[in-house]
Amino acid sequence: MRGSSVAKGVLLTAAGAICWGFSGTCAQLLMDFYGVPLAWNVCVRLVFASLLYLVFCTATHRDELLCLLKQPRELGRLLAFSIFGVLLVQVCYQGCISVSNAGTATVFERCGLILIMLITCVKARRAPMRRELLGVVLAIVGTICIATKGNLGMLAIPAEALMWGAASACALVFYTMMPVHLLERWGSVVTTTVSMTMAAVIANAVVQPWNMHVEVTPGVVAAMAALVIIGTFFAYLLFLQGVKLAGPMRAGLVGSIEPVAAMAFSTLWLGTPITPFDIAGCALIVIMVLLVTQREEEAPREVDPSSGDAQAVEVKLSVEGAQAADSEPSDKSAQTPKVELSGKAAKPIFK
Helix, strand or coil: CHHHHHHHHHHHHHHHHHHHHHHHHHHHHHHHHCCCCHHHHHHHHHHHHHHHHHHHHHHHCHHHHHHHCCCHHHHHHHHHHHHHHHHHHHHHHHHHHHHCCHHHHHHHHHCHHHHHHHHHHHHHCCCCCHHHHHHHHHHHHHHHHHHHCCCCCCCCCCHHHHHHHHHHHHHHHHHHHCCHHHHHHHCHHHHHHHHHHHHHHHHHHHHCHHHCCCCCCHHHHHHHHHHHHHHHHHHHHHHHHHHHHHCHHHHHHHHHHHHHHHHHHHHHHHCCCCCHHHHHHHHHHHHHHHHHHHHHHHHHHHHCCCCCCHHHHHHHHHHHCCHHHCCCCCCCCCCCCCEECCCCCECCCCC
């Protein structure tokens, strides 16, 4: 019976990661094919995604949500996370898509796991393990492959894409490491709902997308609906349930298919050109994710090798500060995390 649950969890985790890869391709379609501005795309997606989460959270976590709304200090922390986590990662990730493609943007974002790993090492006052150092090398080589297509004398992608990609990797650090306390106390559903709603209000108040001229055709509506429903709402729910059944280590490893899915969708659906160097670079980044994630999950198991409980592993990760790179702390219903290995590694709560 346990094996059946794990297998189901692996399938759900993979489905969630593929949905996240699909979300990047939807964003690329909206910006490249329909000419939807980046700011409008981010604002509208946040509005409708937050509405879905509000309905879901009210139905499933009403008491926790009402309790949080009475805590000014916690709301202040959520406000900071909304700006530097949810909103920043959205702008940087979709900004990279707007000047490159979904596959490239997702691969660059995954490089943020290296920064998370290095920060974790500094906090733990330890040197990186050999596995982690190898992950750094693979990330650098993989990025070079994608950025130069084998010609080291020039960039094969716009310099702006490289800048957005670097910013996206840094944003992933804020996104996965800032909400540790919030996730431990309030759970992933409530934290995601409130922070996303705050981000939607802030983004729309600043950008005022209703003043932007965008031709809302049936194609735009369909693509946005797919982005919000499949690439956001169901991606999160599938991945989270998969982590609960399969455990954080398996989920983290399976979640590394996200950049592969994003590149495949972008190529097969939108006809984005792909070269052998793109494939090689993507493969190296995926191997890096496997190495970094596996090390972070193994560490707590060495402390308590007899425990097979995913929740026990998750609590130890939180205490040691290592969890942020590849999982979300569980909520009161024993949900275990995601980063967005992608999570997010942790894509986070919401990508």
